[in-house]
Amino acid sequence: MRLPRVKAEHRPYRLGHDRIRIGGSIYGIAGEISDPNGHAWAALSAMDGTRTPSDVADHLCVLFPGLRRAHATGVVDLLLRSGYFEDAAAPPPSDLSAAERERYSRNLAFFRWVDLVPRAHGWEAQVALKRARVLVLGLGGTGSHAAWALAAAGVGTIHCVDRDVVELSNLTRQALFTEADLGKPKADVVVDRLGRVNSSVHVTGETRAVESVADLSALLTGFDALALCADEPRGRDGIRIWANRACLTAGVPWAVGGYRGPLVSVGVFTADGPCYECLTATIEATTTPGVHVDLGGPGVLAPSAGISGHLTAQAVISMLAGIPATLRSHVTGINLVAPEQHVYMLHGASPECAGCATRQRGNRDGGIDA
Structure with a gap:
């Protein structure tokens, strides 16, 4: 994933000072993250579609001077595996025309919401249906x-x-x-x-x-x-x-x-x-x-x-x-x-x-x- 960003449907929010809820409030999709040091919240805030995973890890090391680079990278990798992110740099699939992407835009929002498997561009489910x-x-x-x-x-x-x-x-x-x-x-x-x-x-x-x-x-x-x-x-x-x-x-x-x-x-x-x-x-x-x-x-x-x-x-x-x-x-x-x-x-x-x-x-x- 080149430029990860949190999916709009999964925007995170804090629960107290040491926990984060991500994935909205949908039972079976939402998850909670224990974050006593604030590392995960800082990473989530930085994943806005303008930074690479490496850039996000660098950003964490700047915010937390005592944080080892390996730990910062681990935080980023763990979050990316959760499925709550999309790649802002991913091009639209060639399998779908512009008209089809407009027609199925609400399908995309649904699949993006419920799918927690990391994907290349988010349109994979729609392409599978078309085929x-x-x-x-x-x-x-x-x-x-x-x-x-x-x-x-x-x-x-x-x-x-x-x-x-x-x-x-x-x-x-x-x-x-x-x-x-x-x-x-x-x-x-x-x-x-x-x-x-x-x-x-x-x-x-x-x-x-x-x-x-x-x-x-x-x-x-x-x-x-x-x-x-x-x-x-x-x-x-x-x-x-x-x-x-x-x-x-x-x-x-x-x-x-x-x-x-x-x-x-x-x-x-x-x-x-x-x-x-x-x-x-x-x-x-x-x-x-x-x-x-x-x-x-x-x-x-x-x-x-x-x-x-x-x-x-x-x-x-x-x-x-x-x-x-x-x-x-x-x-x-x-x-x-x-x-x-x-x-x-x-x-x-x-x-x-x-x-x-x-x-x-x-x-x-x-x-x-x-």
């Missing part, structure tokens, strides 16, 4: 919102798949459709709408049914992530199992959004697991025999569909951008009529998981069970 290819399967309540969010965020290639046409009952929650679209294939309408939302992304679509693991595996070829927004067929040999096994074999991360009355949730499954079937095995081990996991249902309002879709899109964006870098498989969500009941679950791998066994067989013989 990414995402398959959106299902364009209903969850899928229409997720597809819009992915296009608006700048995901470079989005392929939208749904078997249905627009029906009157869809209009209560499926954001991309209007009364003029009744009877039209959803995929065709979504491609048109998203092209008008963001002409710099490549959006394609097709009207087709997915009826097996093999169907989904073929669709998934060449994509970096799956947003599963379809919930039929349900059950122990339904579309979520197909998605899990296709993604396990392909090594593709995926997210599945859903709602069941007021409960809105998203499951996030990284390429290295634990997988969806590990999750269902964990839950079913604690339930009455014969009761199976079902994250979906017919009861929905526009807000619950929107939250579901945007949670799904955020999960996909996190996986593509690598923010947070330590993202693990999990389930999260909220209960709209009991907001104190936040959903968050990390689950372990199941030693008897049929999905993971499928991945191991696929890795050995290069195929996938249909």
Whole structure:
């Protein structure tokens, strides 16, 4: 980093005389620094984008005559590794045009805020989104919102798949459709709408049914992530199992959004697991025999569909951008009529998981069970 400066969102402030808070007040991002001698505060104040790290160390030695140069350098290096800084000298990336940088300026501010991995210029997440290819399967309540969010965020290639046409009952929650679209294939309408939302992304679509693991595996070829927004067929040999096994074999991360009355949730499954079937095995081990996991249902309002879709899109964006870098498989969500009941679950791998066994067989013989 040539000319480090503290990111505007992480401007530090003192807590008493011997501590510093940096990273704002966002839980999980902010940090505290013990600074009994004032060395860290002086370094932070000097990191304003006009000095090199070596210059900052020299500045500390001037301010504190008894400070050894090696210690001053150590203070600067420790701060720079924290991720609260950007390089004022970094040129904009060639991957993004001036118009794209203007369009995604708010994205940059978001990623700059939440990303604590030191980067060259801060646009790395946006460049990763532009290069990414995402398959959106299902364009209903969850899928229409997720597809819009992915296009608006700048995901470079989005392929939208749904078997249905627009029906009157869809209009209560499926954001991309209007009364003029009744009877039209959803995929065709979504491609048109998203092209008008963001002409710099490549959006394609097709009207087709997915009826097996093999169907989904073929669709998934060449994509970096799956947003599963379809919930039929349900059950122990339904579309979520197909998605899990296709993604396990392909090594593709995926997210599945859903709602069941007021409960809105998203499951996030990284390429290295634990997988969806590990999750269902964990839950079913604690339930009455014969009761199976079902994250979906017919009861929905526009807000619950929107939250579901945007949670799904955020999960996909996190996986593509690598923010947070330590993202693990999990389930999260909220209960709209009991907001104190936040959903968050990390689950372990199941030693008897049929999905993971499928991945191991696929890795050995290069195929996938249909």
